[in-house]
Amino acid sequence: MSDLVLQGVSKNFGGLRAVGDVSFTVKDRSIFGLIGPNGAGKTTVFNLITGVYKQDVGSITFAGKDLKPLKPAQIAAVGVARTFQNIRLFAQLTVIENLLVACELQKKAHLAAAVLRLSAHYEDEEQMNERAMELLRVFDLQDVAEEPSTSLPYGNQRRLEIARAMMLKPKLLLLDEPAAGMNYGEAEGLKTQIRWLRDTFDLSVVLVEHNMQVVMGVCEEIHVLDHGETIAHGNADEVRAHPKVLAAYLGEDDEEDAPRAGKAEMA
Amino acid sequence: MTKPAKRKSRLPLVAAGVLVVVLLLDFFLKSIIPDSSIRQLLMLAACNVLVALSLNIINGMAGQFSIGHAGFVGIGGYTSAVMASNLHASLGGGEVTFGKSFIVVPLCLCASAGVAGLFGFLVGLPSLRLKGDYLAIVTLGFAEIFRLVIATAQANDGTAKVGILAKIGSGLSSLGGQNGYQGLNNQGVPLYAGPFWVFGLAFVLGVVAWRIKFSGWGRALRALREDEIAGAAVGVDPTRYKVTSFVLAAVGAGIAGGLMAMMRDGTPTVNPDNYNFTASFDAITMVILGGSGSVTGSAIGGVFITFTIKAIELLQSSSVVQDLKRSIEGLDLNALRMIVYAMVLVALMILRPEGLLGERELFQKKPTKAPAKKADQA
Numbered sequence: 052m053s054d055l056v057l058q059g060v061s062k063n064f065g066g067l068r069a070v071g072d073v074s075f076t077v078k079d080r081s082i083f084g085l086i087g088p089n090g091a092g093k094t095t096v097f098n099l100i101t102g103v104y105k106q107d108v109g110s111i112t113f114a115g116k117d118l119k120p121l122k123p124a125q126i127a128a129v130g131v132a133r134t135f136q137n138i139r140l141f142a143q144l145t146v147i148e149n150l151l152v153a154c155e156l157q158k159k160a161h162l163a164a165a166v167l168r169l170s171a172h173y174e175d176e177e178q179m180n181e182r183a184m185e186l187l188r189v190f191d192l193q194d195v196a197e198e199p200s201t202s203l204p205y206g207n208q209r210r211l212e213i214a215r216a217m218m219l220k221p222k223l224l225l226l227d228e229p230a231a232g233m234n235y236g237e238a239e240g241l242k243t244q245i246r247w248l249r250d251t252f253d254l255s256v257v258l259v260e261h262n263m264q265v266v267m268g269v270c271e272e273i274h275v276l277d278h279g280e281t282i283a284h285g286n287a288d289e290v291r292a293h294p295k296v297l298a299a300y301l302g303e304d305d306e307e308d309a310p311r312a313g314k315a316e317m318a
Numbered sequence: 319m320t321k322p323a324k325r326k327s328r329l330p331l332v333a334a335g336v337l338v339v340v341l342l343l344d345f346f347l348k349s350i351i352p353d354s355s356i357r358q359l360l361m362l363a364a365c366n367v368l369v370a371l372s373l374n375i376i377n378g379m380a381g382q383f384s385i386g387h388a389g390f391v392g393i394g395g396y397t398s399a400v401m402a403s404n405l406h407a408s409l410g411g412g413e414v415t416f417g418k419s420f421i422v423v424p425l426c427l428c429a430s431a432g433v434a435g436l437f438g439f440l441v442g443l444p445s446l447r448l449k450g451d452y453l454a455i456v457t458l459g460f461a462e463i464f465r466l467v468i469a470t471a472q473a474n475d476g477t478a479k480v481g482i483l484a485k486i487g488s489g490l491s492s493l494g495g496q497n498g499y500q501g502l503n504n505q506g507v508p509l510y511a512g513p514f515w516v517f518g519l520a521f522v523l524g525v526v527a528w529r530i531k532f533s534g535w536g537r538a539l540r541a542l543r544e545d546e547i548a549g550a551a552v553g554v555d556p557t558r559y560k561v562t563s564f565v566l567a568a569v570g571a572g573i574a575g576g577l578m579a580m581m582r583d584g585t586p587t588v589n590p591d592n593y594n595f596t597a598s599f600d601a602i603t604m605v606i607l608g609g610s611g612s613v614t615g616s617a618i619g620g621v622f623i624t625f626t627i628k629a630i631e632l633l634q635s636s637s638v639v640q641d642l643k644r645s646i647e648g649l650d651l652n653a654l655r656m657i658v659y660a661m662v663l664v665a666l667m668i669l670r671p672e673g674l675l676g677e678r679e680l681f682q683k684k685p686t687k688a689p690a691k692k693a694d695q696a
Contacts, residue, residue, distance in 0.1 A: 101551060123550035124558075132551070139548035141541040143677065151534065152541040153552035158534060162562075165533030166526055168327075176534070219552055 053114040053222040060109035084270030092279035093259040132221035134212040147196040150183040153218035230262040344514035358583040363624040364520040370604035370620035372570025378611035380563040381543030389461030390568040392593030394430035394575025403501040406508040419510040430576030438568025446560040469590040498589030506586030609673030614680040
């Protein structure tokens, strides 16, 4: 069972509480939404899961394994892959190279084999190249495989990031605002793709997203954060009707919300 | 060289050709080029190519900034010089022959590579956890510490207690201090590395550098240079890759230093001043000039800078400059060299910030497609 379990997780940046006492469980093979207004701490939760930050209190376990002592690269090795809110591609590398970098963990042949050009090196490269091309076809990027990754239009860069994450053969995929900048049709396509990924590759997906069309349409369970704290949890209908969620998103007759409106999201 | 499995490659053929050429050079270079200073220049260029190739791993591919590369070259130089002198003595001294070089050179270079690599690990491990600027400071400090320790080490005059420190002190002082190490009993370092070794290794290590760049490991390193957080997120551990790259660069520098110390037609001494900041700066210029990240570019940079240094030296000794020197005291063209370099670098940064080749390679078949062949820049 590859469940992701967060228990009482808190993280402070100086005096600022970015995440406070958050607990939830992402069940194996489920699609889980993590939503909330800007600055709610959603991306911080992603950074805590992937080890970019370490929580001050609480525990994060994946498939029964405590993630706290692991470095980000080791967490990737356990099967947790992610994308980034502000796309992070390897700019100087081509599209296919971006994917091949994610193969380092699965390689059998190491540097010495590559320098000596042993047959293991060729087998590795061939296998990886095939898998990378396969994924590029899935994400409709096969024609730009040799292009520099930054020359792609925005939407393709987002898809390339997901393809790169998939190269890890993850059991858990964290998507940070994959629908940002997409129009209605593209967002509908994304919904299908997310479901297809889960079904084809047998993984769980956690989605941070502002696009409610996507979140409500695809997530089986939704967790709502505001000011780093849990305000609601449930399925789409439950969350949509929750008074605190409505208040957080639509504002309430309360001056407390006003200064927060323009605040940028945490890290 | 190991034969590449499967894929047919021109490499075995090229390697055999290079082997024949360097063998012939070893015996006949003297008759082809009677002027020993030109022979020295050519071999020095090959050694500097190795310096540039190794620095390119850390400054070009990994995107870190080391400004103390001469320290590792120096460690390699001293290690080989001391070991070659002792080996030469235990082989019975006498003539430096081509046959004996097959014992001396590989052993010495392995030792140089090992010691330099060890120091690379010790310096790299703590500093590479931090951001790039710190590495620059640490490497600069390390190179200067190395040079000054050797230059100022003095033998125990009897006043100090005989302990481990005193032993280390007297060991270091036997390296000759400021005057340089001149072999056992000041007989000079035996110069075993002929053109066979110098040009041959420049070719072999050039191929190695090329393959490192186009291996999965090199790709991961370049990815880290672009984005460490994204790299870690796909399982490439930044610290591990960066430390490995730093050790590899140190190993390469150690081999280059060892070759320089034992180079035929070179000076039979190793001097701490050969490894000062100017030498580190020269190495950086080679890499930046040729194109950071480019193997062939670094090689071109290495050759170019070696020749420029020599040209300025020749200019220095020309009668015109000598006359000028008599009239203007304190005229030093070596200082002028630093100004010229700085100007060239500034101009390069403005006009062509990526260097001559950028990250591209000469002889590259298809950009980034499955690693093509090899570099011929021996």
